Amino acid sequence: MDEREYFQRLESTAETPSDLFEHFETRTHAGWTYHALPSAHHDIERGTVIIPDADVVVRGYPSVPRVLVLDPGIESVFGEEAVAVEEKLDGFNVRIADLPGEASESLAFTRGGYVCPYTTGRARDRLDLSAFFADHPEKALCAELVGPETPYTSHDYDDVDSHEFRVFDVRDRASGDPLSVERRRDLCARYGFEQPRLFGRYEPSDAVEAVRKRIDRLDDAEREGVVLKSTDGTAMVKYTTESQHHAELAYAFSLPFDYGRDFVFSRVVREAFQAAEFDDSSERLRERAHSLGESILLPMVETIDDVSAGEAVGERQTVRGPSDEVDALFDHLREQSLTLDVESDRRENGERVVEFLKVSEATHDRIQYYLGGGTRDE
Amino acid sequence: MDEREYFQRLESTAETPSDLFEHFETRTHAGWTYHALPSAHHDIERGTVIIPDADVVVRGYPSVPRVLVLDPGIESVFGEEAVAVEEKLDGFNVRIADLPGEASESLAFTRGGYVCPYTTGRARDRLDLSAFFADHPEKALCAELVGPETPYTSHDYDDVDSHEFRVFDVRDRASGDPLSVERRRDLCARYGFEQPRLFGRYEPSDAVEAVRKRIDRLDDAEREGVVLKSTDGTAMVKYTTESQHHAELAYAFSLPFDYGRDFVFSRVVREAFQAAEFDDSSERLRERAHSLGESILLPMVETIDDVSAGEAVGERQTVRGPSDEVDALFDHLREQSLTLDVESDRRENGERVVEFLKVSEATHDRIQYYLGGGTRDE
Numbered sequence: 239m240d241e242r243e244y245f246q247r248l249e250s251t252a253e254t255p256s257d258l259f260e261h262f263e264t265r266t267h268a269g270w271t272y273h274a275l276p277s278a279h280h281d282i283e284r285g286t287v288i289i290p291d292a293d294v295v296v297r298g299y300p301s302v303p304r305v306l307v308l309d310p311g312i313e314s315v316f317g318e319e320a321v322a323v324e325e326k327l328d329g330f331n332v333r334i335a336d337l338p339g340e341a342s343e344s345l346a347f348t349r350g351g352y353v354c355p356y357t358t359g360r361a362r363d364r365l366d367l368s369a370f371f372a373d374h375p376e377k378a379l380c381a382e383l384v385g386p387e388t389p390y391t392s393h394d395y396d397d398v399d400s401h402e403f404r405v406f407d408v409r410d411r412a413s414g415d416p417l418s419v420e421r422r423r424d425l426c427a428r429y430g431f432e433q434p435r436l437f438g439r440y441e442p443s444d445a446v447e448a449v450r451k452r453i454d455r456l457d458d459a460e461r462e463g464v465v466l467k468s469t470d471g472t473a474m475v476k477y478t479t480e481s482q483h484h485a486e487l488a489y490a491f492s493l494p495f496d497y498g499r500d501f502v503f504s505r506v507v508r509e510a511f512q513a514a515e516f517d518d519s520s521e522r523l524r525e526r527a528h529s530l531g532e533s534i535l536l537p538m539v540e541t542i543d544d545v546s547a548g549e550a551v552g553e554r555q556t557v558r559g560p561s562d563e564v565d566a567l568f569d570h571l572r573e574q575s576l577t578l579d580v581e582s583d584r585r586e587n588g589e590r591v592v593e594f595l596k597v598s599e600a601t602h603d604r605i606q607y608y609l610g611g612g613t614r615d616e
Numbered sequence: 617m618d619e620r621e622y623f624q625r626l627e628s629t630a631e632t633p634s635d636l637f638e639h640f641e642t643r644t645h646a647g648w649t650y651h652a653l654p655s656a657h658h659d660i661e662r663g664t665v666i667i668p669d670a671d672v673v674v675r676g677y678p679s680v681p682r683v684l685v686l687d688p689g690i691e692s693v694f695g696e697e698a699v700a701v702e703e704k705l706d707g708f709n710v711r712i713a714d715l716p717g718e719a720s721e722s723l724a725f726t727r728g729g730y731v732c733p734y735t736t737g738r739a740r741d742r743l744d745l746s747a748f749f750a751d752h753p754e755k756a757l758c759a760e761l762v763g764p765e766t767p768y769t770s771h772d773y774d775d776v777d778s779h780e781f782r783v784f785d786v787r788d789r790a791s792g793d794p795l796s797v798e799r800r801r802d803l804c805a806r807y808g809f810e811q812p813r814l815f816g817r818y819e820p821s822d823a824v825e826a827v828r829k830r831i832d833r834l835d836d837a838e839r840e841g842v843v844l845k846s847t848d849g850t851a852m853v854k855y856t857t858e859s860q861h862h863a864e865l866a867y868a869f870s871l872p873f874d875y876g877r878d879f880v881f882s883r884v885v886r887e888a889f890q891a892a893e894f895d896d897s898s899e900r901l902r903e904r905a906h907s908l909g910e911s912i913l914l915p916m917v918e919t920i921d922d923v924s925a926g927e928a929v930g931e932r933q934t935v936r937g938p939s940d941e942v943d944a945l946f947d948h949l950r951e952q953s954l955t956l957d958v959e960s961d962r963r964e965n966g967e968r969v970v971e972f973l974k975v976s977e978a979t980h981d982r983i984q985y986y987l988g989g990g991t992r993d994e
Contacts, residue, residue: 303991314989475991494888499881504994506880507872510916511986514924523917524910531909532902538888539901546892608889611692613681613853616882 239273239290247295247412252280262288267345267353270337274351283414285333285351292337296347296378297414299333299407302465302476306511309446312466315475321445321466322419323452325434326476327404328393328462329382330354334361335411336371344371356567357383359559364403370429379431380407387558387591389567393462393485400558405431407471416471439469449477450516457481480526483509484533492537493551495604502534545605550579552598561590571596617651617668625673625790630658640666645723645731648715652729661792663711663729670715674725675792677711677758677785680843680854684889687824690844693853699823699844700797701830703812704854705782706771706840707760708732712739713789714749722749734945735761737937742781748807757809758785765934765969767945771840771863778936783809785849794849817847827855828894835859858904861887862911870915871929873982880912923983928957930976939968949974 245255252258258280262273272289275282275298283298305311312321332346332354344367346357360383361367370379385401386392408422409415417425419436426433440448449464456463456479463478483505490501509530517523544551557564571578577597584591608614623633630636636658640651650667653660653676661676683689690699710724710732722745724735738761739745748757763779764770786800787793795803797814804811818826827842834841834857841856861883868879887908895901919929935942949956955975962969986992 301993303993305989305991306986307989310989311991312989315991491884491888494885498884502880502884503872503877504992506869506876506912506916507992510869510872510913510920513913513917514920517917523914527909527913528906529909530913531905531907534884534912535888535891535905535908536901538884539891539895542888542892608684611683611685611688611690613683613689613693614882614885615679615681 239288244288244290244295248282248286250280250282258282263351265352267355270345270353272353274347276350285347285349287347287351289337294335294337294411296333296335296411297409298351299331299349299380299409300414300474302474304476304478304508306508307515308449308477309515311475311477312445312449313442316442316445316466316468316473318442319468319473320439320441322439322469323437323445323449323464323466324406324419325437325456325461326463326465326478327382327384327395327406327434328391328482329384329404330357330388330390331380331382332357332361333409333411334358334365334367334379334381335377336367336375338375352570354567355570356389356557356559356563359563359566360401361403363559365405365431366429370431374408374425376410376412378409378411379405380409381405381431382434387556389555389557389571392555395461402432404434406434406465418470419467420469422471434465437464453477453479460485478508480509480512480529483512484529487530487533488537491534492541493553493598493601494538494541495601496598498538506530541601542605542609545602546609550595550597551602551605552579553596554581554593555596556591556593558586558589558591564590564592568594617666622666622668622673626660626664628658628660636660641729643730645733648723648731650731652725654728663725663727665725665729667715672713672715672789674711674713674756674789675787676729677709677727677787678792678852680852682854682856682886684886685893686827686855687893689853689855690823690827691820694820694823694844694846694851696820697846697851698817698819700817700847701815701823701827701842701844702784702797703815703834703839704841704843704856705760705762705773705784705812706769706860707762707782708735708766708768709758709760710735710739711787711789712736712743712745712757712759713755714745714753716753730948732945733948734767734935734937734941737941737944738779739781741937743783743809744807748809752786752803754788754790756787756789757783758787759783759809760812765936767933767935767949770933773839780810782812784812784843796848797845798847800849812843815842831855831857838863856886858887858890858907861890862907865908865911866915869912870919871931871976871979872916872919873979874976876916884908919979920983920987923980924987928973928975929980929983930955930957931974932959932971933974934969934971936964936967936969942968942970946972 241255241259250258261279262275264273272287275286278284283300285298287296334346336344345353346361348354381403385398387400405426408417437452460481462482465476467474487505490497541551579595579597582593619633619637628636639657640653642651650665653664656662661678663676665674712724714722723731724739726732759781763776765778783804786795815830838859840860843854845852865883868875922929957973957975960971
């Protein structure tokens with residue numbers, strides 16, 4: 239690719255093209271060669287992708303900052319601006335972009351800038367992409383793949399039986415500029431794309447109380463949280479529920495030597511600031527502490543017991559779709575050095591349904607070592 | 617110093633003297649220049665000290681490994697060997713060595729290889745060092761400074777009002793070779809040095825049950841745990857109580873942005889393996905989880921509340937001793953870039969008693985930033 243040209247188009251803060259492009263990795267998918275940035279560098283977002291043969295740049299989705307207290311967190315981010323409050327969903331975040339020219343087709347890119355063949359197939363199946371991209375070829379749809387039957391996450395939502403997309407943002411693929419919240423929601427509605435719920439638009443002075451009440455209700459329903467956006471879509475901040483923090487800890491400590499260390503401190507920090515702001519009785523605080531402790535300890539003890547009983551441990555996932563898409567997914571996952579253990583593989587209503595375990599060797603081997611009397615030097 | 621000579625005496629695995637000595641730091645104390653190794657390198661223990669003008673080497677105290685399960689942990693470390701089980705105390709670990717020649721005097725070295733002037737003074741006051749070192753000039757006494765009135769730790773022991781030493785090991789200062797458990801205990805008794813309790817000597821087949829019962833009792837008394845040693849003193853392993861894990865977490869999360877991240881994962885790991893081995897009912901497991909959660913969350917919320925109320929946060933310590941030793945301690949701590957906030961400074965029975973706060977700016981500033989609405993990018 240012509241590094242000099244793409245360097246100018248990206249408007250990075252790097253001094254020279256090679257300072258930036260040394261961080262890109264080259265990958266291929268279905269005959270396309272693309273260059274992806276696996277982590278943010280020089281003001282270019284993680285997951286930014288360049289496909290020279292299609293003359294396309296897809297900017298990575300920006301990292302969404304988090305406030306630890308609503309008051310004065312919301313005001314410090316948005317000042318006097320009104321904010322739109324939408325639901326944050328626990329799913330698999332992809333950008334879907336269309337490649338122009340004769341070979342026109344849409345691809346779903348992960349946060350890290352990989353084409354996911356399974357999510358690409360599901361997006362083409364579930365979303366009317368051709369209608370949308372015929373009118374808006376330069377846009378990228380930013381969507382969460384949610385539901386119990388996805389290869390990456392498995393948060394249950396009452397209204398999603400298998401898997402579905404929720405489009406939470408529409409951006410210019412080359413610049414990353416978002417649409418305003420109102421225009422984006424109208425546009426998605428017009429093309430029949432389902433969206434996260436919009437809870438309301440608030441003046442900053444009212445937003446704290448509104449978000450706090452909403453978080454309480456989402457917490458009761460064991461849902462993730464909210465994203466607040468300035469009405470023009472440019473400023474964003476997220477805030478999450480106690481049940482989400484605990485669910486994430488439970489997940490991480492079911493595979494402690496894969497995720498525990500990275501997950502635990504940041505979730506405890508969220509919990510403590512939320513408790514300091516919300517919990518007005520020592521009884522409520524103690525209840526939260528007990529739930530926190532259970533979410534850390536119980537899954538880990540269960541995993542130790544599993545290893546002790548000779549069982550494999552890992553993340554159990556289910557996927558549903560055409561057989562070739564499922565095969566492509568497994569190839570894709572194995573390319574990323576994952577070990578897969580297929581537990582069931584059947585057909586249901588003309589679709590293939592596979593239950594599999596992403597085997598966590600780090601956790602299994604570490605636990606086996608300690609259970610065998612191995613010592614730990616700290 | 618003659619690097620070549622000390623290189624040979626240390627018997628390091630480094631290829632050249634400079635490979636090893638580049639890791640040493642040069643420090644001074646009371647006219648002595650000494651070289652200390654702040655972290656383990658090339659098979660030389662952290663805290664190893666060389667004092668060329670006294671022609672003395674004091675090896676660092678070896679890191680004591682930990683087993684996460686008693687069965688088969690004890691057997692995997694000791695095989696068929698009998699083990700001595702002694703109490704592990706929560707104190708400040710120093711090596712006390714004598715400098716030969718006309719300027720003969722004893723110094724107390726910390727784990728990191730610093731001379732602590734306060735601990736040195738306290739050791740000279742509380743232990744009959746001249747009698748011991750007259751007979752055993754080449755030995756180092758390895759001791760814990762325990763009690764509520766020390767500058768570094770503050771675990772309460774019923775039988776210690778202010779601060780006292782417990783000698784838990786006697787080693788050749790140059791080689792680091794230990795005495796056998798029996799000989800060491802006899803020797804300490806002869807010179808009137810108090811020691812950690814010896815709970816018994818066990819064949820490996822009986823040790824698991826004996827240690828488990830002992831740990832239960834220590835846990836009830838909120839004491840730290842045990843160290844197991846081969847009777848010749850060379851092989852060692854440690855094992856700690858639930859109450860100690862929780863106390864350490866509570867301490868770490870009272871200063872979360874100083875210690876929380878480093879402390880939390882390893883303590884949770886200890887807890888989970890202990891629970892998997894000990895806790896036979898789901899009720900007992902849940903109780904442990906609740907206590908774990910409280911030890912993490914409650915101290916952190918309290919610290920957030922303190923910062924919110926405009927208070928300084930940090931570690932509160934008390935020291936007692938002659939005025940010049942206390943001054944020397946404060947100089948020593950300030951040299952290590954600690955900010956001290958003296959809260960009370962009085963005389964009691966001819967001694968100076970100072971209560972002070974080691975101010976934790978990292979925790980204070982980080983909490984203040986988030987309470988002011990600062991965002992977190994994860």
